[in-house]
Structures are given as C-alpha cells and as structure tokens.
Amino acid sequence: MxxxxxxxxxxxxxxxxxxxxxxxxxxxxxxxxxxxxxxxxxxxxxxxxxxxxxxxxxxxxxxxxxxxxxxxxxxxxxxxxxxxxxxxxxxxxxxxxxxGVKAEPRTHRTHGMDNKQHYDSRIDAVNYALDNDDGVTTKEYDEADIILVGVSRCGKTPTSLYLALQFGIRVANYPFIDQDMSRLNLPPALKSNRHKLFGLTIDAGRLQEIRQRRRADSLYSDPEQCRYELEQVNRLFRMEAIPFIDTTYHSVEEISVKILERTGIRRRIY
Amino acid sequence: MxxxxxxxxxxxxxxxxxxxxxxxxxxxxxxxxxxxxxxxxxxxxxxxxxxxxxxxxxxxxxxxxxxxxxxxxxxxxxxxxxxxxxxxxxxxxxxxxxxGVKAEPRTHRTHGMDNKQHYDSRIDAVNYALDNDDGVTTKEYDEADIILVGVSRCGKTPTSLYLALQFGIRVANYPFIDQDMSRLNLPPALKSNRHKLFGLTIDAGRLQEIRQRRRADSLYSDPEQCRYELEQVNRLFRMEAIPFIDTTYHSVEEISVKILERTGIRRRIY
Known part of the structure; x- marks a missing residue:
C-alpha cells in the first residue's frame, strides 16, 4: 500500500x-x-x-x-x-x-484567523443553530436565514451546524412531531416565516435505521411510524409549496450546498 | 476587481x-x-x-x-x-x-456519500457532541474520545462540533462554572476520565468581548469576573497537568488540528 x-x-x-x-x-x-x-x-x-x-x-x-x-x-x-x-x-x-501582481506568500492564511468579522459571524451562527435546534424555541425565527423542517432524524441538525460553521449562516430547525402529524398544518411560528422554510425528507428504510440506532425498538423507530410521518410531512411540503430535498443519498456537504443553491442565500463566510 | x-x-x-x-x-x-x-x-x-x-x-x-x-x-x-x-x-x-495505475474519474466522490460507515461515524459524533455539550450530562464520558474543559465561552462548543463533523471524533465539553471556581478541584466525573481532558483558555479581554455579545452588562461579562475565572482555571490546568491551548488567536480549524496533534487521537473520517 x-x-x-x-x-x-x-x-x-x-x-x-x-x-x-x-x-x-x-x-x-x-x-x-x-x-x-x-x-x-x-x-x-x-x-x-x-x-x-x-x-x-x-x-x-x-x-x-x-x-x-x-x-x-x-x-x-x-x-x-x-x-x-x-x-x-x-x-x-x-x-x-x-x-500582473506578485504573490505575497505568508503562512496560516487559509485556515487562520485573519478576519475577525468572519470569525464572529461563524460563532454567532453556531450559537444560533444550537439555541434554535430541534424546535426548542421559535422566538428567534425572525433572525433566521433558513428554517429547516422535517421529521425527527432526517438530517436537520448536522446540516444546520455545517451551514453555520462553514458559511456563517443562521439556521433554525424545527421537527414535525406527533401533534403536527395528524392536523397537517404549519404551526403559527412557521407560517409567519414561511419564505424561510426549507424541507428535508429521507427514505423510510434509512430513517428507521437511524432511529433504531438512537432509540431501539420503540414506536419512534417503528417502520410503520416512520413511513406514516414521512407521508404526512411530504404531503405538507407539497400543499404548502415548501421546497425540499431528499437527504438519503447525500452527504451533509451536498445537502448544504444544494440548499444554498436553491434558496440563493449568500454565505457570510467565503 | x-x-x-x-x-x-x-x-x-x-x-x-x-x-x-x-x-x-x-x-x-x-x-x-x-x-x-x-x-x-x-x-x-x-x-x-x-x-x-x-x-x-x-x-x-x-x-x-x-x-x-x-x-x-x-x-x-x-x-x-x-x-x-x-x-x-x-x-x-x-x-x-x-x-502505474490509470485514474478512474467519477463525479461526486470527494464530498459525496461513498462511505456509509464514515457517514454514520460523523452523525454519531455530532449527536454525541450535542448530547454532551456544556456539561449537561457526564454519564457518557466513558465513550468520549476527548473532553474539552475551560471557562464558559472559551471556544469549547464550536471546537467540539468541528471535530465531530470533520473528523468523526466524539467530543464532550464541560464548562467550569461558579461552584468549581472556588474549590479548584476536578469534579469526580472528570477525575475518572482525566486522561481524556484537554483544556482551552483565552485572553481575558477577548472573553469579556464574547460574553458581552452573549449577555451584556452582567456579572458573566464583567471584566473582573472573566479575569478571575481564567486565573482559577489556568491554575487548575497546571496543578492537574491538563494539556491546554490558548484559543484567542486561533481559528476553530487550527484549534481542532492542534488538539489532534497534541493528543495523537486518530480521526474516524479521513
């Protein structure tokens, strides 16, 4: 080798x-x-x-x-x-x-801390992602660049964190859970920021596998439950015209870049 | 331009x-x-x-x-x-x-999802970092690769998340807060995993600035309090022979790579 x-x-x-x-x-x-x-x-x-x-x-x-x-x-x-x-x-x-310009090589430039403003954007975005992870609060949605929505464990959190760390983008994420499922309505906090919503979906088998690793042999990881939640949420995406992508065969990098491309959101860090 | x-x-x-x-x-x-x-x-x-x-x-x-x-x-x-x-x-x-081998170009190889095992390591590491962020629990420290310690807002969380996302490393982080300050002792949960401890420190002025953005004009962001906490914690690092680095002038990438270099921990994702 x-x-x-x-x-x-x-x-x-x-x-x-x-x-x-x-x-x-x-x-x-x-x-x-x-x-x-x-x-x-x-x-x-x-x-x-x-x-x-x-x-x-x-x-x-x-x-x-x-x-x-x-x-x-x-x-x-x-x-x-x-x-x-x-x-x-x-x-x-x-x-x-x-x-027509000479290079001025110096060390530590590419991944160093040359730009304090970039650095602060990044840390603020990470804090924002954590403070607004998993629907813990919806009070700061006015400050979001994007709000990712989807069932639990479809890839929202890693994508939020990647977008924050790499691009300084403020991403909230909101999981659709039990009470949202049957009425198929957008909660008020999401309605007032609907232009920021971006959906993630995933293959039911893959979701079941991920949930099984997280909470084995529960209703949460039941294949039927996974299918049901995905059906309801995908229907909601279509009804509400929320743009969405399937995360099943994509890396966090690919999902993040696709979201930037689809929404046209400009990164704060280049 | x-x-x-x-x-x-x-x-x-x-x-x-x-x-x-x-x-x-x-x-x-x-x-x-x-x-x-x-x-x-x-x-x-x-x-x-x-x-x-x-x-x-x-x-x-x-x-x-x-x-x-x-x-x-x-x-x-x-x-x-x-x-x-x-x-x-x-x-x-x-x-x-x-x-002596022909290249076999194909698209989406570098940041795609070729390797499901890498993908699972990464997601598990992100989950681990979130579950063990900010000392919320100390029960899973046996599964940590590294436990970052330091005062609140010295860079532990972004570093934990970066190490998880980029390298699939399981990083817990524990903040030293009020009750730890005056007695200057390692809490029992940290003692039993002391070989995993890695300290972060920061310049007092920079800490004050970061805390001020987070919680303006509080005891938390008081210059004297920032200095006191850093002094106590730096003394603890020396007393307990905990390796540590100063994050003030370093990017999250630099801090993360320095930690890998100092600890010799092998990444799970290359």
Missing part, C-alpha cells in the same frame, strides 16, 4: 482536501498521515526521515502533498525520497502572470 | 478550497461566485455566458477554478474567455505515472 503524507506549516487542511480530491480518482487504498504546523527545521528533518523510512519499509515510493510557504522548510521536505506534489506553487506563477 | 468562479459537477467545495488557498497569496480583493452541481450542457452554457459577460462588464479577465469530471462539460467551461485553472487534471497524469 502506498503511503501518503499531507504536510503543511498551517493546519494541513488545504493539503488534505487537495490530496483527497486527486487520490479519490484512483481505485487504490492509501495509508495516510497528516503533519500540520511544520514550523522549524528540526521538525522538517524528522518528517523527512519518517517519509524516507516509510519508503524503505514498504518498498513503495510515498506521495507527499504539501503546502509549505517557507522555502527552507519546503526544500527539506522536497529533498526526501517521496514524490512531492505542490499545487500552490504550480499555480502561483501563471496567476501572477494573469494578474 | 477580478471576478473568480468556482465551478464543479459536485459541491464545488474542493474547487473553493483550492482557489482560496492560491488566491490568499495575492493581496487583492476578488468578487467570488460558486457554481456547484454543473450537471448538464444547458447549465454549462449558461455559466460560460455568465463568465464571458463578467469579462465584458469589468474589462478584467475572470479566473475560473474548476473540478469537472465530465469532458464535454469541462470543455464548455474552458472554452470561455476566462483563465481556467484545473488542479485535478494537472496532477492526475504525474500521479498515474508514479502509481
């Missing part, structure tokens, strides 16, 4: 995203190591030794995906016996030429 | 990370548009028209960062008048050569 190293003088999150995206196109397993905060020569030399050692032990040349701003540290890593892939520097030169 | 387009047949998250990382090295503002789920020729042609239109209006050649697997759709975008940067295909050929 090939070994992959993600090496950076920052968090290495960019190096990981870059490496994952490229390697996902290859039908092979990889052993992966992430080395963040490469900040001095001693650490760089130790990492180089680890990379070379992995080569000697496995007999396969390791892959290194790196985003290292400091030249000395980068040269230590690229002098290892691995194949090193450097996407930052590959693209900096042509972009310098296009823009 | 130059306009930047992030275009993908998936979420475009990879294209954004790629573009942000490269552009963060340039001291210029950019107007940014993200176009995810480029799935048919009509949409591709509309996006091409939008790109060309932006060129005509601004007089500046747009930048396009794209990750598009389908050749036909990619060719439509790259036939626009923008400068197009394609990091996937730039690196696929050399990696094919190194590995």
């Amino acid at each position: 090939h070994t992959v190293f993600y090496v950076s003088d920052g968090t290495a999150i960019t190096a990981e995203v870059f490496g994952h995206a490229v390697l996902s196109q290859f039908p092979l397993p990889f052993e992966q190591f992430t080395i963040p905060f490469l900040e001095d020569e001693d650490k760089a030399l130790a990492v180089k030794a680890k990379i070379n050692n992995s080569y000697h032990q496995s007999g396969k040349q390791p892959l290194v995906f790196h985003t290292i701003v400091d030249n000395t540290l980068r040269n230590i890593i690229t002098s290892s016996d691995a194949m090193c892939y450097d996407f930052l520097n590959t693209f900096v030169a042509p972009i310098e030429q296009q823009l | 130059h306009t930047v387009f992030y275009v993908s047949d998936g979420t475009a998250i990879t294209a954004e990370v790629f573009g942000h990382a490269v552009l963060s090295q340039f001291p210029l503002p950019f107007e940014q548009f993200t176009i995810p789920f480029l799935e048919d020729e009509d949409k591709a042609l509309a996006v091409k028209a939008k790109i060309n239109n932006s060129y005509h209006q601004s007089g500046k050649q747009p930048l396009v960062f794209h990750t598009i697997v389908d050749n036909t759709l990619r060719n439509i975008i790259t036939s626009s008048d923008a400068m197009c940067y394609d990091f996937l295909n730039t690196f696929v050929a050399p990696i094919e050569q190194q590995l």
Whole structure:
C-alpha cells in the first residue's frame, strides 16, 4: 500500500482536501498521515526521515502533498525520497502572470484567523443553530436565514451546524412531531416565516435505521411510524409549496450546498 | 476587481478550497461566485455566458477554478474567455505515472456519500457532541474520545462540533462554572476520565468581548469576573497537568488540528 503524507506549516487542511480530491480518482487504498504546523527545521528533518523510512519499509515510493510557504522548510521536505506534489506553487506563477501582481506568500492564511468579522459571524451562527435546534424555541425565527423542517432524524441538525460553521449562516430547525402529524398544518411560528422554510425528507428504510440506532425498538423507530410521518410531512411540503430535498443519498456537504443553491442565500463566510 | 468562479459537477467545495488557498497569496480583493452541481450542457452554457459577460462588464479577465469530471462539460467551461485553472487534471497524469495505475474519474466522490460507515461515524459524533455539550450530562464520558474543559465561552462548543463533523471524533465539553471556581478541584466525573481532558483558555479581554455579545452588562461579562475565572482555571490546568491551548488567536480549524496533534487521537473520517 502506498503511503501518503499531507504536510503543511498551517493546519494541513488545504493539503488534505487537495490530496483527497486527486487520490479519490484512483481505485487504490492509501495509508495516510497528516503533519500540520511544520514550523522549524528540526521538525522538517524528522518528517523527512519518517517519509524516507516509510519508503524503505514498504518498498513503495510515498506521495507527499504539501503546502509549505517557507522555502527552507519546503526544500527539506522536497529533498526526501517521496514524490512531492505542490499545487500552490504550480499555480502561483501563471496567476501572477494573469494578474500582473506578485504573490505575497505568508503562512496560516487559509485556515487562520485573519478576519475577525468572519470569525464572529461563524460563532454567532453556531450559537444560533444550537439555541434554535430541534424546535426548542421559535422566538428567534425572525433572525433566521433558513428554517429547516422535517421529521425527527432526517438530517436537520448536522446540516444546520455545517451551514453555520462553514458559511456563517443562521439556521433554525424545527421537527414535525406527533401533534403536527395528524392536523397537517404549519404551526403559527412557521407560517409567519414561511419564505424561510426549507424541507428535508429521507427514505423510510434509512430513517428507521437511524432511529433504531438512537432509540431501539420503540414506536419512534417503528417502520410503520416512520413511513406514516414521512407521508404526512411530504404531503405538507407539497400543499404548502415548501421546497425540499431528499437527504438519503447525500452527504451533509451536498445537502448544504444544494440548499444554498436553491434558496440563493449568500454565505457570510467565503 | 477580478471576478473568480468556482465551478464543479459536485459541491464545488474542493474547487473553493483550492482557489482560496492560491488566491490568499495575492493581496487583492476578488468578487467570488460558486457554481456547484454543473450537471448538464444547458447549465454549462449558461455559466460560460455568465463568465464571458463578467469579462465584458469589468474589462478584467475572470479566473475560473474548476473540478469537472465530465469532458464535454469541462470543455464548455474552458472554452470561455476566462483563465481556467484545473488542479485535478494537472496532477492526475504525474500521479498515474508514479502509481502505474490509470485514474478512474467519477463525479461526486470527494464530498459525496461513498462511505456509509464514515457517514454514520460523523452523525454519531455530532449527536454525541450535542448530547454532551456544556456539561449537561457526564454519564457518557466513558465513550468520549476527548473532553474539552475551560471557562464558559472559551471556544469549547464550536471546537467540539468541528471535530465531530470533520473528523468523526466524539467530543464532550464541560464548562467550569461558579461552584468549581472556588474549590479548584476536578469534579469526580472528570477525575475518572482525566486522561481524556484537554483544556482551552483565552485572553481575558477577548472573553469579556464574547460574553458581552452573549449577555451584556452582567456579572458573566464583567471584566473582573472573566479575569478571575481564567486565573482559577489556568491554575487548575497546571496543578492537574491538563494539556491546554490558548484559543484567542486561533481559528476553530487550527484549534481542532492542534488538539489532534497534541493528543495523537486518530480521526474516524479521513
């Protein structure tokens, strides 16, 4: 098995995203190591030794995906016996030429805390998502960017948190539960903010599986109950013309991006 | 101002990370548009028209960062008048050569839902973080990977959620509040899991600012109270030899990655 190293003088999150995206196109397993905060020569030399050692032990040349701003540290890593892939520097030169501006590399820029306003937006959005999770209160819905609605465990909470953390968007979520089911009406707090409503739905079998992990062998996780709730709620979405998407085969990232695309809501963090 | 387009047949998250990382090295503002789920020729042609239109209006050649697997759709975008940067295909050929394996491009791989086990780990971790947020219960600490401790509003909750969503790690968090302050002892629930404890601290001025936004002009946001709590807790960290980091100048990403690095905890999602 090939070994992959993600090496950076920052968090290495960019190096990981870059490496994952490229390697996902290859039908092979990889052993992966992430080395963040490469900040001095001693650490760089130790990492180089680890990379070379992995080569000697496995007999396969390791892959290194790196985003290292400091030249000395980068040269230590690229002098290892691995194949090193450097996407930052590959693209900096042509972009310098296009823009007619020299790059000014500095560390910790991508996932650092350069922008305090972004930081506050993000923390405020996380607080908002938690304060308005699971319908605990409906008093702050006027401040929501989006209100996610759907049955319990269809993906509302992880989506709310992802939208808050990644994009600084204020997302409330409201579960339709027992008393809402039979009358099939929007509660007043939702009616007055109906332009913010976005529905999530899910396959009944998958819902049953998720609820079973949460509360085994209960009415809550009964297949018939799951089907009933979904039918009622899907009917409500259609009656009330609430846009909705099916979360069954989508990751939290995909659901979040689809919601942004459908609603046209602008993120507060780019 | 130059306009930047992030275009993908998936979420475009990879294209954004790629573009942000490269552009963060340039001291210029950019107007940014993200176009995810480029799935048919009509949409591709509309996006091409939008790109060309932006060129005509601004007089500046747009930048396009794209990750598009389908050749036909990619060719439509790259036939626009923008400068197009394609990091996937730039690196696929050399990696094919190194590995001796042909790439098998397919869409939706990077931020899709290929791996149901990863997906369940992630959702379980998010549920765990919420169930064990803010010390609401200490009964599930045996199942924690990490227990974050510190004063109220030092960054525990966003860090817990980020570690859960991105890495599938189970993080509980426990705030030291009034009754813990004066006796400076670890509560029994923490003592029995002390190897899992990780402390967060923060600058007193920054804490006061954050608390002021949360509950203005209260004892909670009083500068003297903030200083007192931090002093007591920092002393506890030292007395009990609890590893800790200062969150003041770090993003949630940096804090999370530093915790992984210091504790050596392996992520469940790569």
